[in-house]
Amino acid sequence: MQDSLKGKLKNLSPDQIRKLLVARGKTGVSTPKKEFEKMKRNREGKYPLSKAQERIWFLSYLFKDTALYNIPVAVKIRKVISLDNLELALKQIVQNNPILRTTFHEKSGKLYQQIHLNYKPTIAFQDLSNHKEKEKLVKEIALKHSSIQFNLTQLPLFSIKLIKIKDDEFILLLNLQHIISDGWTNALLSNDLHLNPKNLLANSEKPYTYIDFVKWEQDWMKSKAYEESKEFWREKLASLPSPSKFPRDFNSIETSQEGKLHVYDFSRETQQKILSFCQSNNYTSFQFYYVCFVILMSIYTQEKDLIIGTPVANRNSRYFQDTYGLFFNSLPIRLVIDMKLSFFQLMKNSIASINQFMKHQEVPFTEIIKAINPERNLDDNVLFNIHFAYQHFPKKNKEDKYEMLSIDYKNSKFDLNFWVEVEGEHSKLILTYKKNSFASSKIAKCVVHYQDLIDAVIENPTIPLEKQKIFPNQELSCLTGAKRVHSERSWLELFYRALLEFPNKTAVIDSNEQITYKELNSRASTLAHLFKEKGAKKDSVVILDTGRNISFIVGILACFKNGYTYLPIAADTPLEKLHFIIKDSNASFLFSDKKTTIINCVSPDELARDSCSDLFCDTSLNSKVAYIIYTSGTSSRPKGVVVSHKALLNYTIGLKNVVTEISSQKFAHVSAIQADLGNTAIFGSLGYGGTLLLPSQEVILDPTLMSDFFVQNPTDILKITPSHLEAFSAIITQILPSKILICGGEIITNTLVKLISKHKSKSLRVINHYGPTEATVGVLTHELNLSDLENRIPIGKPINNTKIYLLDELLNLVPLGVEGEICISGSNLANEYLNDPALTALKYVDISNGDKIYRTGDRGIIDPKGDLIFLGRTDSQIKINGFRIELLEIESILKNHPDVDRVAVFILKEKSSGKKIGAAIQSSVGLSKNTLTSYLRKFLPDMFVPIFHFVEKIPLTANGKVDYRNIKENLVFSVKEEIDVLPRDLFEIKLLEFYKELFENSNITIEDNFFDIGGHSLLAIKLISKINHEFNYQLAIPRLFSHCTVKELANLLRKNTGYDVVNANPVAIIEKNHPKKSVWIHPAGGNIMCYYPIATALSATMNTYAFQGTTKTEASSIKSIANTYFKKLRLHKSTDHFILAGWSMGALIAHHIAYLFAQDNHKLPPLVLLDQPAASGSPKKVMSYQDRLFSYLQKVYVFTNQRFDKNIIENDTIDFQQILNEFIRIQLTPEETTLENFKLFLNILVKHNEIVTQYSPEVYKGPVLLLKAKEQIVHDDNPLTQLKDLGWKKYCPDLTVVEVPGNHITMINNKNSKVLANFIDQWLTTIVS
Secondary structure (H helix, E strand, O other): OHHHHHHHHHHOOHHHHHHHHHHOOOOOOOOOOOOOOOOOOOOOOEEOOOHHHHHHHHHHHHOOOOOOOEEEEEEEEOOOOOHHHHHHHHHHHHHHOHHHHEEEEEEOOEEEEEEOOOOOOOOEEEEOOOOOOHHHHHHHHHHHHHOOOOOOOOOOOEEEEEEEEEOOEEEEEEEEEHHHOOHHHHHHHHHHHOOOHHHHHOOOOOOOOHHHHHHHHHHHOOOHHHHHHHHHHHHHOOOOOOOOOOOOOOOOOOOOOEEEEEEEEOOHHHHHHHHHHHHHHOOOHHHHHHHHHHHHHHHHHOOOEEEEEEEEOOOOOHHHOOOOOOOOEEEEEEEEOOOOOEHHHHHHHHHHHHHHHHHOOOOOHHHHHHHHOOOOOOOOOOOOOEEEEEEEEOOOOOOOOEEEOOOOOOEOOOOEEEEEEEEOOEEEEEEEEEOOOOOHHHHHHHHHHHHHHHHHHHHOOOOEHHHOOOOOHHHEOEEEOOOOOOOOOOHHHHHHHHHHHOOOOEEEEEOOOEEEHHHHHHHHHHHHHHHHHOOOOOOOEEEEEOOOOHHHHHHHHHHHHHOOEEEEOOOOOOHHHHHHHHHHHOOOEEEEOOOOOOOEEEOHHHHHOOOOOOOOOOOOOOOOEEEEEEEOOOOOOOEEEEEEHHHHHHHHHHHHHHHOOOOOOEEEEOOOOOOOOOHHHHHHHHOOOOEEEEOOHHHHOOHHHHHHHHHHOOOOEEEEOHHHHHHOHHHHHHHOOOOEEEEEOOOOOHHHHHHHHHHOOOOOEEEEEEOOHHHOOOOEEEEOOOOOOOOOOOOEEEOOOEEEEEEOOOOOEOEOOOOEEEEEEEOOOOOEEOOOHHHHHHHEEEOOOOOEEEEEEEEEEEOOOOOEEEEEEHHHEEEEOOEEEEHHHHHHHHHOOOOOOEEEEEEEEEEEOOEEEEEEEEOOOOOOHHHHHHHHHOOOOHHHOOEEEEEOOOOEOOOOOEOHHHHHHHOOOOOOOOOOOOOOOHHHHHHHHHHHHHHOOOOOOOOOOOOOOOOOHHHHHHHHHHHHHHHOOOOOHHHHHHOOOHHHHHHHHHHHOOOOOOOOOOEEEEOOOOOOEEEEEOOOOOOOHHHHHHHHHHOOOOEEEEEOOOOOOOOOOHHHHHHHHHHHHHOOHHHOOEEEEEEOHHHHHHHHHHHHHHHOOOOOOOEEEEOOOOOOOOOOOOOOHHHHHHHHHHHHHHHOOOOOOHHHOOOOOOOHHHHHHHHHHOOOOOOOOOHHHHHHHHHHHHHHHHHHOOOOOOOOOOOEEEEEEOOOOOOOOOHHHHOOOOOOOOOOOOEEEEEEOOOOOHHHOHHHHHHHHHHHHHHHHHOOO
16 A cells, blocks of 8 residues: 555656645645734735736736737536536635636836725526537637636636536636636636535635735745745856757747647556656656656757756645635756766756755746846747646546546647646646747657657666667658769769760860860870879879969869879968978979979970870779868868769769759859869869850959950859859849859858849749868759748758768767758768878768768758758857857848848957957948947847947958958957947937836946846836836837837837927926926037936936927027027926026027026026137128038037048038938937938027027126036137136126036036036035025
């Protein structure tokens, strides 16, 4: 009996064991030993929320238009049911459990729950007894019932429906909003509904209701135990791994919670095996199922360190076992999976970890998140995207009349949500998944793989996990090209065949001449004889240094005729590198017109003699080396790749099978001759009778020359790198071939494909080609369907006699649909790295089936169509704060910016300011770092935003690829100070103050990300409440995820609110509970944003308001403006305890307003004037509109620390669009500013500058403080600027003059404003009220 009890205990989940202990009078980990203090009741029935409720409230509003946070249940009941009795029972249940008559509200950013005294519930009823398709109808009704969108502010937050199938069979549908319920509560409700109503009537409200739990939680969170538990989570989740992502089949741009259900029944035999295995090894069923699941997810995600979420009931206290409400908690359990361990070893480690996590399960998930503050975005769940739950039910008896139904409710909160349900000897897996991300076939296979894994570890628990046979061979990631036996003995045999068939056809056209097949062969034979005459021996290595011309092709053929190995180098190869290559390759001859004494030389000029008789030599070369290519790799030392004739022949024939017709085609070679990318053109064309186009180096780098060459020599087939083609985008129509475009060497983007589609001929085929030098040019091809572009363009399927394996780090094949390293096997493999056995052994490896593979270091995945998708380099992935990203993804996003011409993203050698990523940007438009930062933040977390460096041109390698090494080694990142972006309008001012207030941080800027600086759900609620109140707008919570900064939110509000920021006056810049106020008057132009730093500096002692110039303000004179503002100010609440202030022209207006107050017998307000001479009233020399405007722009140049483009000021004419673009670039005006509004601002500014010279001040006898800038920025011919008082003493008898740091412009920047504020505060304490 004891063994039987032990067995039963092992089947229970941790929660069920805790419940059993509680029922026996024992307590859980956190159960108080003495009676806890219950929540004090109040007449209003308003109470705080639990942490779990706060989270569900936030999520319910985040996904407002979904039923994602409902908990639907469907129960089949096989007995007669009285609807009247059921409603009577429900009525009493609602009365006994206040949570069922509770609503939820937000006021001024604070949440509360409102318990209503009474609510009369009803049960909907539907009779299907006379319908034929009952099962189908029940599913449709259940789905509709589950989709009810509850309003959290209105009763009820639950719905119950009874469906009659026949007289003694019913379906009961329950649907409760998660904020009032969890799975346990649903079970309590279901059970209570089945009780006799008379028994329920005997009960009253339960002794402990949900609000008592809220109080219990509040008290516990003040305890030492809570702090210890929170610290545990902080330590365990430090240096987070990436949220585990099940590999997606579809990359949907739209974020969708639309889900699908998959149910899989384990066999009774499997369940019995599991029970027996767990009992024998002292495992609980939960531990076994959970660890097996994590192993499977480790294989699928290729992650060792995983966080998989799991639910706990969180009812450890004996007080709340029968309490309705939301107690459920999510635990992010972190396990490390080492596939070298046996299952027994891994279980031992994992169980110890699981028990630790369970011990601290009471910490609310929201508090765990706050403790570690992980990166967040709307597309992913926080911490985990994969969820696992285990539920054990007692064995059914024959007389049981209840059955839980599995209904597809068509939603999924997680990428994958696994539920293992065990009921006696029967078990099943219920899986929901996001249908827009995963193919149903993959999900079905995954579930079978779970059973296969379980069977395998039970069968062989002592062998390493990596040796377990889990997946059938046909479900592993291996692509096999067609097998073909080549009758040809080398590529040279293909050439001779073409020579015999097309002797007089043009073989090669370079920039200077052209040659037929017969002439080419004759010239190559002559060179072959010449090499022999000069002593070249069998198997010699000959370096070809001829440049891009016919001589290069002659050199290749001559080498093949004699059985030599050719070694191509660039014409500009440095002497030091040449010496290294000669020594490393043991080369004996150099074919070049250059002279050197370090090696035997043969010049192309020596071929001018009479040609020799044709030499048809032995073509049995497949065992010999065809060529050596030196690649730069990732180290500075070049490495030679040795390629055989066998590999070259296999590649050429494989290419022909893809291209089909070549003999009548012109095939262009535009890549570096020292690399193998262009070998596609050389050996493809000359092996099958085509014509090779070989333009010179000068031509392939110059768009005009390239265009001219192709006009004279139209091409049918072109092989080119995407970067090279993008560089010629301006002449792409002339560059594109008529029949086939082959892109290789780099990833091809949809942006480039769209450009090609726009300019291509109707018959053009576009082929994506992949392959490293170490596997002879290319091994995979994919022809694009230009009318139906894939989201991720495949690199395709392998050519003949080639296999592609996707392997994990232990060199085991990964399952289909799982990411792995691309490894190549077959006839295309190069022989070795020359003189580098260590590197050869590292990269060319024998795997378990006996095949030799080349490890490319690239990552890929096989899509549902069986095509290989390239995902990037293993060394170009970067992990920051546990999140992993591919640098190509950042590049792709930046390429989509309309003003980015070209971009290269890379990992920084030295981390700058904590940043790990750099980006070189080529742009023909003036872009700013801030603009690009804001743009990228729309798509990526801030941690993935690179440090930007603007370059005139992105460097390319000779092969046309982006030269990342050059960029990383030679770019010196600018240390120029970033622009200190101030709020640019009242939207940004208001929002910035909200941010500063919420975070209690005065250093926040308009570009700080809400979540990066510590934002969480409660702060989001408060922020949104403030925004909606201030701007009379209904901002939805999801918008905060896509508009995280003040700048982005302001942009959203500008477009979507009727908030009048243009004509409001005066406006509050900073408004707090201070009795003192300062009122500032705008300078010329009317913009008041310049006062934000001084307002911030004064915020500790006074509120700050300002008058902004508006389109409605009469600007005929200083006095007319002052009169308008005086009338408004006199009616405003700011006229008690206020000071008047102004800078530049604003000082003149402020002075006259003060004068008007004096004339009105008002108490004389203190007046602060900032660096403005008293106007003389006599106009200066007449200035044109352009002179006044350019004078202002000169000040902008100074204000922005010379960031403003001074060339604009030096133009002969005014280019308003150019000026606006520059203002946007340096963040002086929002990106949304229209040219019309900007010109209006400039017109007002010029008009203001004109009326300043016409103003003559009146005498004002109140206290005046003049703050005069110590420095002068430009010479001013106004004699008043030379006076200490700037001419004000005459008009202000009670004048105090203080010199302050800076010049007229910089005196009001962030730094100097603090000094100004200090002088103002000191002065105010000295003046007599």
